[in-house]
Amino acid sequence: MATTRIADIAYLPGGSARHTLDLYLPEPPPPAAVPLAVYVHGGAWRVGDKGEFGAVAEGLIAAAPGRQLAVAAVNYELAVRHPAHVDSAAAAVRFLATDRSYPGQRAVDRARVFLVGHSAGAHLAALMTLAPGHEGIGPIRGVVGLGGLYDIPALLDEYPDYRDFVDPAFGADDRAAASPACIAAHMRDDARRTRFLVVHSTGDxxxxxxxxxxxxxxxxxxxxxxxxxxARDLGGHDAAPLSAGFWQLVCSLIFTSS
Structure with missing residues (x-):
């Protein structure tokens, strides 16, 4: 079934492609505003583009009851030092939740915004929800993380070779402070009302x-x-976001949220 894709919506001025997003809406247009899932892609904080994840957006809409779901796939700063990546991703979410002029915004229920992240994107989704300094993104109803990198020091203990992509993004003094698992005890008060679904694929x-x-x-x-x-067998690390099982898990969170 068809979806409408509104491509390359700028969420920050300046003309950078890294500051754009694609909005997917069900076709025919929904009769009322629908929940919004904001998809934050992975790529070790250094690669990836929103345009590569249309199949994820379309799969999520297809899995939604009555196809009543909007999905935004966002770009963000890559190959930069922390916190530039999370700041830009948070700016995209803030724009979607507050701007009243972007095309398609009338179909979005701003009271039902959910973040869906994969790998490094799951790190960013969790971090912007929990960490002080990102209160302006608005109320996030739920976060779904798949294959997430939530504890950077522990990640390097388990996989020392991952320093290849961690070191360019995080200084030694930033790693714990930029780890959602390490700051959970000091989460913002508004984050305590956010539902979390933490997903691991056994095939990862x-x-x-x-x-x-x-x-x-x-x-x-x-x-x-x-x-x-x-924990589900959703396939390998890169295949898991494309699995129908993952789409169903996301929709189960979204459509059981009061």
Whole structure:
């Protein structure tokens, strides 16, 4: 079934392609505003483009009851030092939640915004939801992370070779402060109302279960009451976001949120 794609919407002035997003809407147009899933792609904080994830956006809409879901695939700063990547991703979410002039915005229910991130994108989605300094992104109803990199020091302990892409993005003094698992105990008050679904694919050959288990445990240890940890065989690291099982998990969170 068809979707409408509104491409290359600028969320910051200046003309950079890294500051654009694509908005996908169900076709025919929904009769009322629908929830919005903001997809933040992976790529080790250095590669990736929103245009590569149209199949994910279309799959999420197809999995939604009555296809009543909008999806935004966002670009953000790559190959930069922290916090430039998370700041730009947060600017995209803030724009979607607050701007009233972008095309297609009338179809978006601003009270039902959800973040969906994969790998490094799951790190960014969790970080902008939890960390002080990003309060302006508005109320986030839920976050779904798949194959996420939530604890950078622990990641390097388990995979020392990952310094190849971690070191250019995070200084030694930034790693814990930029790790959602490490700051969960100091999360913003508004984040305590956000639902978290932490997903690990048992077929993931690049990120083991410790990252997901550790992050979910830290959220619960901090007193967060709405955390779900899900382990499924969704395929390999890069294939998992394209699996129907993942799309169904995302929609289960979105459409069971009051």
């Amino acid at each position: 050959e690049l990120v083991g279960p410790a990252q997901a288990i550790g992050f979910a445990a830290q959220l619960m240890r901090a007193g967060h009451s709405d955390v779900t940890l899900a």
